[in-house]
Structure formats: structure tokens, C-alpha cells
Amino acid sequence: MKRVLLYCTLVVCVEVCVTSCSTTATKIPKSVAYKQMYDEKPLTILLMPPINRSINVEAKEYFHSTLNVFLSNCGYYVIPPILSMDVLKKESAYDAEMFLNSSLTKFNDVFGADMVIFTIIDKWKKSTLSSKVQVKIEYIIKSTKTNQVLYARTGDITCDTSVSTGVGGLWGMAANMAFSALKTATTNYIDVAKACNGYTFYTDLPWGKYLPNYQKDLELKSNKKEFKTSITPDILNLYK
């Protein structure tokens, strides 16, 4: 009887943990979640300079320098960011906020882009004591042909940047804390941006033309539209 009770408690705990991470309805197949994207079959994507609404002034660059790697790894052709950045600056179009709700067809004419990605950094908060970086970020991909949103995900992502010194006991604990605090102060925050991009795109962005299994992911489940997740140091290393 005790075992049954324990098992039931465990199941309830797991259910609670899983549901607490999701803020919207149950997962649906990618073919349904991104129907327009599969219909349009876009290939070329233009990165708009990230919109930074957080208090960390450098957060914009962390994302601007990492986004193309992850989108390319998902099988898309990404207009090289250094080139697009210069062209957008010359054309006085560097403020992405101006284009968030306006026509995007000119980006197809100038860059040959099928889609444009907007990134909005709502929060970038680092905690030295707990060695954690909390990021709230929105990824919005829009079609340059129809102006419709093809993909939109909002992530509330906590990255644990702590490290272990390998020393045990009370001294070890103190050493780990001190080392982690030092590391958070000098952490390569580019790795945090990489983890946010990697977790979001690798979990459910439709696979692009240059992936060997292109168009074979239709029945896979999409991620939640708004998700909350914690990334451990081991997972953080995987996205580096």
C-alpha cells in the first residue's frame, strides 16, 4: 500500500513539474503549428538587429553574433549578419522596431530574403550569488511575401553557469561558490545566448532545406508557444 502511495505521489509530482513549465495548451504537430511555413518552404532568412528591452546593454550583441549559426544549423540560408548589418545601417533601417508591424517585401527585393527574424530581449538578469542568468526572449519569424508570422516563440530561460571545483566537504562548497561567483562575473555570455537560441530552434523550428531530413519532421511535436526552462551547465556546454 505504501509503495502504491509513493508511486502515486511521484507521478503527481512529475505531472506538476511538467505542467508548471508550460503556459499554453498541449503540444501539437509541427505540421499544424507551422502550416504556413511548410506551405511556403522558405529558405533565405534575414536577421534584424535584436530589439533590446532589457537593462543589459550588451545583450543585443550576444544574440546578433550567434543567431545565424543556429538558424544555419537548422538548414536555412542566413544572410551574413556583418553584411546585412552594414547594409541596414546605410539604409537607415537598423532599428528593427520600425519594421515589426510594417511591410517586409522590400527585404525580399534588397536581400532576396524569404523571411525575416525579429528577436526581442525582454529580460537579461544575472545573479552573481546563484550563478544564474535569467533571459526572457521572443523569436518572431515573418514572411516577406505575406507579412504573416511563420514562427513565434517566447522563452523564459534560466541558464545555470555554475562550475564545480571538484573539492568535497564544507571547504569544497565554499570553493565552488567562490569559483562560480567569479565565473559568473566573467562568464562568456555569448554561451548563454547560444543556449537560448539552441534550445528554442533545435526543439521545434521546422527543418530547412540543407538538413538531410528536410520535410520529414511534420509529425514531430512542436514546442509550447510560451515556454519556461532551466538549462544546466552540462546542457549549456552542448550548445557551445
Next chain:
Amino acid sequence: MKRILAIVCCVLMLVPCQAKKKEKVKPLYVWSDYSNAVYNYIKNSDEKSETQLIAAYEAIIKNQSESSRGVVPPGIYAEYGYLLLKENKIDEGKAMLKKEIETYPESEVFVSRILKITKK
């Protein structure tokens, strides 16, 4: 006897799993130190960051045999060419930009635009 047979079967089933584990999965592309180099370049745009970025491009072009596509990732030839043009290395820069179009024909719209500006 049945026990021995069951153990042998289990071992035989595990052998291919072990063999599979040893196979290293190749990434679609090899990016070397690209993101850090781009970050430093965007942030500083000085000679040091430019040298670091060029070193990253060269490493990426050199190491693609370790990737599953075996092809230089999107945008690398174009960015490298663009940087060479900025350094006044016109012929080398143009050659890189043309390589981008050869590798990724979808890049032609904006790369040919840069080539046209360069001709002037």
C-alpha cells in the same frame, strides 16, 4: 541452460548498441570560433578583432571535412569577401563573393549587388 541462452542473447543485443555509441555524429557545419569573433568585431571593429575574424573564416573553410555537409556554412565566403574588399583586396574579395553565389545560389540577389557597387 535457458539462463545462459538469455545472457548470450542480451550480450549479442548490446554489442551493436556499443558499436553505435562509438560513432561520432558529425555536425552539419563546423563553425570554429565564429560567434566570439563576430561579437568582438561588432563590439570593437578594430584591427585586432578583424584579424580574429579572418582567422575564424579561414579555420571554418579549412575544417569543413569534419562536418556532415562538407560545405562551407552559409554566409562565410560572402562575409570574408566583404572584409577583404574593405581591406582593399579587391580581386580576392570578389573571388570569395563569387564562391558564395556558387555554393548558395539564393545569395545572388544581395551578393551581386555588392559586386556591382565594387565595380564602380
